Amino acid sequence: MRPISLEIEGLQSFREKRRIDFETLGETGLFGIFGPTGSGKSTILDAITFALFGDVRRAKNGTQGIINTHCRTMRVSFTFELVRDGIRKRYRVERISQKKKDSENVTAVKLARLMELTGAGEIPLCDKATDVTNKVTELIGLNKQDFTRAVVLPQNSFQEFLLMNHSERRRMLERIFYLEEYGKQLTDKLNRKIDKVKSCIDTLTGELRGYNDASDEALKEAREAMENAAAEKEKALKIFKELEQQYNQAKEVWQLVQELAEVEEREKKHAGMAQEIADGKTRLARAEMAVLLVEPIRKNRELAGRLKKTTELLTAVENRLPIVRAELMKYRKHYDTLKNERAVEEPRLVARRARLEDALVLKDEIASAAEKLKSLTDLSAQLENTLAQQSLEINRETEAYGRLVGEAERLKKEWEAHIVDPAYRKRIQEGSRLEEEGDRLKKSMTERMEEAEILKKRLKDAEDRLEQARKAIADGQEEAEALAREAAQSDSLLKEERQAIEKEAQELQDIRGICRIIRLRRERMAELESRMEQISRLIEESEEKRRVLQSARDEAEASCDRYRRQLEETERMLDKGAAFRLARQLKEGDPCPVCGSVHHPNPAGSADLEEMSVLETRVGELRTGLQSAEKALREAEAELMVNGEQLATARSQFEQAKDELDAQTRELEAERRKLPESLRNLEPNTLEAELEKMEKVLDGRRKELADGERSQEALIRRLQSQKEVLSEQKAGEGGILSELKLNRERLAEVESSLEEAKKLWEANCEKISRFLADWSIPSIRGELERLAQSDQRADALRRELEAINHQLAEKESAIGRLKEKLQAIRAEVIKCKAEAEHLEKERKNREIRIHQLVGEADIEDEIRRIRDRLEAYETEEKELADKLKTLETDYQNLQNEQAVLLSQKEALTRDLQEDESHLKKALTDMGFNGSEEVEKSLLPEAEINAWKARIDEYERTGIKILADRERIAQKLNSRTITEEGWQKISQAWQEAVAARETRISEYDIAVHRYQDIKAKHEKWLELNAKLDEAGKKMSLLEQIRKLLIGDKGKDNSFIDYIAEERLRYVAAKASETLGAMTRYKYALELDADNGFVIRDNANGGIYRMVNTLSGGETFLTSLSLALALSEQIQLKGQSPLEFFFLDEGFGTLDRNLLDNVIDSLERISKKERVIGLISHVPELRSRIGRRLIVEPPTPDGEGTRVRIEKA
Template identity: 25%
Template structure:
């Protein structure tokens, strides 16, 4: 980063705007910032840090607003710088403002481009994140890089090992390798020990598990499996015997059953023989019975057709008489009466609608007039403009709300008198303690004379407070007036709306024209019209129904005549068929045929019953012949019971043996699984013990922050190597620096003395300064390496006050060698000798009673 321009105001002792043009200061590579102690030199660095990070590192207060100058309400910083960002050189400008009230900040980040300034970010959070990405360093690292306190590094060169390691750890944030790492190692050790104990505890339930136990279980299982096979063979033999005897028993039972069926067939054999002789005659008798049934049904159908014909003729005669009566109704006259009544109803409805609309409009008009009168009463006598003018005039009489303008107007030099009084009291206190300081008496008398008159500041403060309270009260009244004004404007709009609504209703009421109604009731006319319509519809429908009914009855009469003819023909045919079937069966009447069928049943059913008898008789005889050739002597109930009892015993024995084998098999499986798990847990316990041992060794290795010290020593080696190169450059190749670690610390070698090394305690003041400067630059470079941002400028803050004139020349010659095109050095000091050696410089003057700190460029 290379600073270009810095503008600020209101920070610490700077109450007026200050501008620093770094582009001019950095022309020769070295510039100085000089001023008395407390003049505000370090405030310049504070402003750069505040612009970049929004914080002032030196401030002990947590509130940034405490850094605002007491005479200012706000402070601002505008900082422009050049930096390599995203692979190219770019120029950015930061504008940050801080207000005393609530310590609120506003910030914008611009980038300078060919067209001008381009806004890149806005807002505190967004801008701070963007700036940290640009700079690449946190605030503490940035300040370590650009501000090198020489006195601290001179002490660092001669410090003890512990002090050196502490400083390096702080500069490079190595605390994470110290106590934090030790705590983590202790925690890891405790966790590993707990894991080891847990693994051992998990092994305890498997103490009895072993390979020998599993071998015994396998032997027992083999014996049980042999017994299981023997029982299985015995069971199969018992099942086969039980199956054979059961079959013989079932065939013996079948033989007995067939003999019973044969006996029952013999009982009905004579009946079946008689039925076989009458079967032909029975079938003809059944045909005669069927013909008789057909004749009876045809006779009934003929009678029903005759009755239907008579009833249809009577209904047709009645329908023709009803049609004659309906033909006398006049449809045209009914239509004319309906039309006239409809016209009267339309006129009556129009008249009633106009009357109802007039009543509604009159009611709305009266309501609108009442609402207008009620609304007009609400703000009667109110004038918004007059009340506002009165409040603003009373506010103007109170004057400005700025306390300092009030004091300037009322007190003039009251503030200065107050300061004189305070200073006179302090001089008097000093004189009372040191009476010998008689030269203070004229000053005491001088300042007491200036503040003899009462300043009246307390009374002025009270008056200002009273005015502030009155101003706040009037402001509150103005706010309330604005609210009331809004309501008043809404009131006027409502009045206008009500007036327009009343005018519209009145005009609409006047536009209504009286109707031509004759005073008849629309509802009564509607009822008459509905009755007339129903009567007309009824007559039309009745006439239509009567026509359809006559046509339908005529068709029904014709169908009844045809049905009667058909039924008569069918009756004659049925009687002829009955006579023929009786003669064929040799029967004289239908009653004889019915008696024969009742005795033997239906002919078809009788033949089927005879066929079933013959089939069953043949089947029973054939099966009995087959069974007569088989040996069924063992097919007894006693033999079957004994076979089943033996089968039950074999099943029980096999079940018990199989269950014992299954239990033994499951026990062996569980034993083998437990053995595998035990071996896995033993392996896990072994690993846990190994981890616990390693964690314990690591814990002991890291005790006492030894690892942080080791890392810090490595950093010191790198820093010393880098610083040695810078020291060789500063001393024209004479001195080099080496870090030997331990209590030896830094040693310096002299190439003009054969490379002989000596301790840093033997160095002169100028040599110590050069070694300190080399270390400071090296440390700063190491810090910047972490952000991948090169150092382009830095400040040497103090450390020059103890140098004599000769050492000042040596230091300046060394700094001249350091400067370059891309590397600038700023010296912050109050040493006069340095001021004359540096061409480009800033002179910072202390703040006084009349003005703040000031910067003069030379």
């Protein structure tokens, strides 16, 4: 396939019709497409793929938004050549789309057609969008995906084939190298031969199934084997009866011995937990006492913490007081100085700032006017120059327009002379399709006649084999039904007996479980009654002690109230004398320790010093008495609290025990009601004896059931064997029926299709004869060639006329635009000059006004300096005022806080000493050495409950273990057996059973085999000879098929092998190109799974996965692979691929690497294969001799333009 030309109109950035001549571009074998970003370079590749396949890869849904925004329709026409049967043929594919009325982005197909260009003219091949796409795919043998991976590589898609997974790459290679049909034809031919031989082998094998082992030696051996089997059967039956009774007794004892060992293991594990349970009981008792001390300990720690915190706060306050007073005096002095200075300076600075701001406004207006004046001057000069150029351009365009009008009239007359009647052309094309249809129908008839003969032979063979298979199935079915009836009857009886035994065993087990639970319930009830008696005595003692403690607390509380009233009265009298002592110490100018004032106008009056001394002594005595009374009150309250908690705990424990006793009583009655009516009122010993009696009866029935099950198993084995034989026979019958059905259906289809094909062929021949007579022509193909020549000339003239008409419209539009632009430029020149004179006058007036306001000073610096000074005054005064207010508040607060903290410290010290004494006594009374030991003894409620449940479970488990040991010992009745003894007896019995079954089966087989061989010996000899001959032929055919399907066992393995070999060749060619581009730094190879890997020769030849390559490495590898692949592609297996396009990717290469790539491309490009590159890299443009320059759309609405440039 070789591109000839491409016409684009209305596609993306292309607005007007543009034509690209690939014959001129490809003269040297290598050309480039260059232009800035967004100019429309990639649109050229979009146009090729749209012309061939009807969509654009980059567009949504393939077609949305691809029409130029200034156009309603879009047209693309692509002309290319293909080599078919050694003859080069030229085709043109053309597509026209238009925007839908209700959407600017959605497009609709207006025209699509594919034509073959011959010397006789254009021959239309199809004229529908879908048909055009399918026909193009058929012609070139590539779909759109393969085309954009191997021939035209769009932006960001050059690496797709390199990174494609194995299965996708294999399918692509099958398509582009046309391997499917070759593999299918070869496989079908082989399968037909195999089916024929296999049919023969199946027939012989089916007959031989009834004659196996029928030779003379086999007949003699069968008779001897039958006699030996009879003797061995009698011997095995005798041994089996002797061992059966011994085995049943040993089995019972062994099961009981294993059960006893399990109980002993449980008993050992239970004994190992005894110490752990005892420790748990001790921990529970300590935890119950520790709970009573939790609250006193918490209260003591809280008092200690409060005292520590109060002491720390008091120390901090006393250290802070003198520092705050000194800082307060310093800031008062600084604040007064600043306030006086601001009152003098601030009015003068504000007036100066106002004058400067007026001058600054005038300065900005002068600068703005100067810039505008300069712009107007420059613009006026440019407009004068443009005015002269526009006048010259208008004259040139008018002369060219006149020449084009004359040429257009000449071409129109010549074109009208070559127009062909469309109706006549259509009728001739219809006649050509009749000839093609006749050739196809004749070929179809021949194929169907051959297939019908093969199917008839297959039907005859299958019917013979079906008759033999059905006779064998009838005999086997009768025997299987008899065995099934016997097995069903036996299974029903055994099932009823098994269900009855299991039901009784489960009921007995449930009764034993209920009995154990009842015994445990009774033991637990006795424990609870004893515990309730102990708790009742403890509650009575605690209530008596509580009454005594209540009386002591009331007396201590009355004493405390009396002491407090006397102390408050005495302290009020003493406070009056304290004020006088403080007033005597005051000095004028020093601050008062109470109010902080430095002036003292009304100090307190005098007091009697002797009376003050008496009051102070009395206060000390009352405080001592109050402390003693409060101490006695706290001790009484602590003891009363401990007693109350102990009493509440005892009452709670009593209620819990009572509730549990009631629950145990109810549960005991509920368990008794679960027993059968006959066992509810029995004593424990009598109940146990009754249960043992029921167990012995149940064991007897189990033995009888086991004997019946063994007999049933033997019967089922015989039935299963017969069913397997019957299933194989039916499977063979089903296969023959399926084969018959398929062959009959296929034969009917072939015969019907053959008859229809004959009718169609005869009708077609008659139509062709009438067509030639009606139109009076000797040959349809010759007439088509004549019409094509006329069409070719008319089309060439039409294109020339369209081009000239388009140029006329462009010239006319351009002349009008130039005249309008000339008039606008003249008006703009006049406007610029007037505005410049006005600006110059305004500038001079403003400069005079600025000098009057500020003289020579810098305006901005002066305004900034004044603003900073005013802000500094305001900020500093506010900060000093805030600081003074804060310091005065802090000083007063510190004095008040000091007095409060002193009082709190004294009270907390007394309370802590008394509380520690009471706590120590309580710890000693309950046996604890300290608070830490109490905390360690505490347990979470969940853990306490868990320990209680665990202890209860431990005791119940012990009871159950004893009960199980007694039950097993009674059953054993002093019997025992070792594991070695049991294994010896069990093995001997199993061997006897196996020997008995084997000998019986061997005897039956020997009898049957002897009778069968005797009847079939002669027929076996004849069939075996025929089978050997067919087997040798089948072996040769199977060897051929194995070679075709390969090791993987797939139908397409031979095709895979050819595709892999082609891929290896492509990889080798790509590696040569890659080595040349990279100076043999890299090589491309295939791994074990036929995936691509890179060998990095610069790093010691290590292998790298292709997905680890950098951008530039990936581009070079993909380019080499795509070039090698395009070189190997033969379109439809006939036409070589003669061009290759690559869009972008060169920007990832450095300069040296880019030079290597261009050198390699120049070497491998040639006239037989054209390589086209799209890029915006400047270095690449300078190296390529043939260049297509793409210029972007202009602001005035003109679309993308193209031109060819030669170096």
